Amino acid sequence: xxxxxxxxxxxxxIVAELLTDGLDRDxxxxxxxxxxxxxxxxxxxxxxxxxxxLFDLLTDLVLRDQILVEAAHVDTWQRAGDVFASxxxxxxxxxxxxxxxxxxxxxxRDAFVERLAFTAPLRELHAQYTxxxxxxxxxxxxxxxxxxxxxxGMLARAVKFDTPYTPHPARRRFYQIAGVALxxxxxxxxxxxxxxTSRTKLQRREARNESLMSLRLMLDPIPLQVIRxxxxxxxxxxxxxxxxxxxxxxxxxxxxxxxxxxxxxGAPISTYERTLIDIARGVDDALASAGLDQSSMSVxxxxxxxxxNPAATWRKYRNRLGVRAMINRLVLAPNGSxxxxxxxxxxxxxxxxxxLAVLEHFDRRRSGRQ
Numbered sequence: 001x002x003x004x005x006x007x008x009x010x011x012x013x014i015v016a017e018l019l020t021d022g023l024d025r026d027x028x029x030x031x032x033x034x035x036x037x038x039x040x041x042x043x044x045x046x047x048x049x050x051x052x053x054l055f056d057l058l059t060d061l062v063l064r065d066q067i068l069v070e071a072a073h074v075d076t077w078q079r080a081g082d083v084f085a086s087x088x089x090x091x092x093x094x095x096x097x098x099x100x101x102x103x104x105x106x107x108x109r110d111a112f113v114e115r116l117a118f119t120a121p122l123r124e125l126h127a128q129y130t131x132x133x134x135x136x137x138x139x140x141x142x143x144x145x146x147x148x149x150x151x152x153g154m155l156a157r158a159v160k161f162d163t164p165y166t167p168h169p170a171r172r173r174f175y176q177i178a179g180v181a182l183x184x185x186x187x188x189x190x191x192x193x194x195x196x197t198s199r200t201k202l203q204r205r206e207a208r209n210e211s212l213m214s215l216r217l218m219l220d221p222i223p224l225q226v227i228r229x230x231x232x233x234x235x236x237x238x239x240x241x242x243x244x245x246x247x248x249x250x251x252x253x254x255x256x257x258x259x260x261x262x263x264x265x266g267a268p269i270s271t272y273e274r275t276l277i278d279i280a281r282g283v284d285d286a287l288a289s290a291g292l293d294q295s296s297m298s299v300x301x302x303x304x305x306x307x308x309n310p311a312a313t314w315r316k317y318r319n320r321l322g323v324r325a326m327i328n329r330l331v332l333a334p335n336g337s338x339x340x341x342x343x344x345x346x347x348x349x350x351x352x353x354x355x356l357a358v359l360e361h362f363d364r365r366r367s368g369r370q
Contacts, residue, residue: 003065003188003255006158008168010146011053012069012077012084012093018054019083019233023047023347025354030170031147033177037119039144047354048361051343052169054236055223060166061092061240062222062247063188063254068163071095086238098157105153105160112152116178122148147174158182164189187257187272191327194276195221198283198331200366217359218366219336221329227339233346253323279328336362 017024024046032040060067067087074095077084087093099105117123125144132140139145151171158165164186167175175181184190196218203218222243230239244251257272264270320328344350344358 003251003258004068004163005060005064005066005186005188006154006161006163006165007057007060007067007069008154008166008171009069009073009076010150010168010171011056011166014050014053014168015057016077016079016083018050019236023344023349023354024050025349028170029143031144031174033119033122036121038121039125041143045354045357045361047349048358049169051340051358055220056166056169058223058226058236058240059192059220061087061237062226062244063192063251064092065251065255066091067093067166068096069093070100070157071097072100084237086241090241090244092241092244098161100153102160105156108159109152109156112155112180113149115180116148116152116174118178143170147171151175155180155182185261187254187261190261190273191254191257191276192220194280195327195330198280199333199335201283202331203335217336217340217362219340219362221331221333224333224336224339227343233343247326250323250326275324276327279324279331282328283331 026046027043028046028049029041030044032042034040057067072095084093113126117126125141126148129139129141129145130149132138133145147170151167151174154165154167154171155175157163159182162185165182199218199221222240226236226239226243229243230236253272257270260270260272340358340362341350341355344355349355349358
C-alpha cells in the first residue's frame with residue numbers, strides 16, 4: 001500500500017471529541033498487568049491520552065500518503081461532522097474494507113490474541129468477554145476487550161496487508177507490556193526514530209544545568225509546527241493538510257525509501273539509510289565539546305590554532321540541502337513547551353490541574369517511566 005498507515009477509528013473518535021467538545025478533565029483507564037499476571041485498570045489523565053491521539057494523527061497526516069481506517073466503523077468519528085473534512089477530501093484519510101470476516105485475517109488475529117493474553121488471568125478474561133458477546137451481543141469488559149481483542153484485530157490487519165499501524169495509546173502501551181511488536185518495515189517510522197533519538201541527545205546536552213526537579217518535554221516536531229502555524233483547535237486538521245503540501249518532497253523521499261525496504265537491493269546500508277546516519281552524525285558533530293577524530297586536520301600560526309574536521313564540515317553542508325534540510329529541521333525543532341501551553345490555552349486549561357497532569361504525563365513518557 002505504498003506510504004500508507006493503518007490507524008484506529010478509536011483514536012479518530014477521541015480526536016473528534018477533543019476538537020468539538022474540548023479537553024476531558026476526568027481520568028481514563030489503561031490496561032496493565034500485575035506481577036502475578038492479573039489484568040488491572042489504572043487511571044491516567046484523559047486529556048493527555050487525547051493529545052497523544054492528536055499528535056499521532058497530525059504526524060501521520062503530514063508524513064504518510066494516506067491514513068486507512070476500518071471502513072465498517074468510521075461512524076464513530078464521522079458523527080462529529082466536518083472535523084476531518086479537509087483530510088478526507090484530499091484522500092489523506094479514508095475508510096478501507098479490510099475484510100474483517102476473512103478467515104485468513106481471523107487466523108492471524110487469533111495468533112495475536114495468544115500473544116497478548118500472555119497470562120492465565122488474561123486468557124480467562126478473554127474467554128469471559130468473548131462468551132458474553134457471543135451470548136448477549138455485548139462485552140462484559142468493554143475496555144479490556146477493545147484493547148486486547150480489538151487490538152489483536154488491528155495487528156492482524158497490519159500484518160495481512162503489510163502496512164504500518166499507528167495504534168491508540170491504550171493499545172500501544174498494552175502491546176509493549178505483552179512484548180508484541182510488528183516488523184520494522186516502515187520507512188517513516190525509521191526516520192521518526194532517528195529524529196527522536198537525535199532530539200533526545202540534544203535535550204540531554206541542554207538539561208545539564210537544569211534542576212533535578214524540572215519537568216522536561218520532548219514532543220514530536222510535526223504537531224509542534226502545526227500548532228505554531230494555526231490559531232485555534234478548529235484549524236489543526238486544516239493546518240496539517242497545508243503542511244502536508246509543503247512536505248511532499250519528504251513524502252516522495254520516504255516513498256522511495258519504502259520501496260527499498262520492501263525490495264532491498266542487497267546493499268547492507270542503502271542511500272536512504274546513509275542519509276539518516278549523516279543527519280544523526282551531524283547532531284553528534286554539533287555536540288562534540290572537545291577532541292576530534294583522526295580525520296580532523298589542525299593548522300597553527302602565530303599562536304593561533306584552527307581545527308577542521310572535513311567529514312563534519314561536509315555533513316553540515318549536505319544537511320542544509322533538500323530533504324536532508326527538512327528532516328534536520330525536525331531534529332532541531334523546539335521541545336514543545338511553548339506549543340503545548342498554546343494548545344492548552346485554547347482549551348482554557350493553562351494554569352490548571354489539567355495542565356500540570358498533562359505536563360507530568362509527557363515528562364514520564366519522555367523519560368520512559370510510562
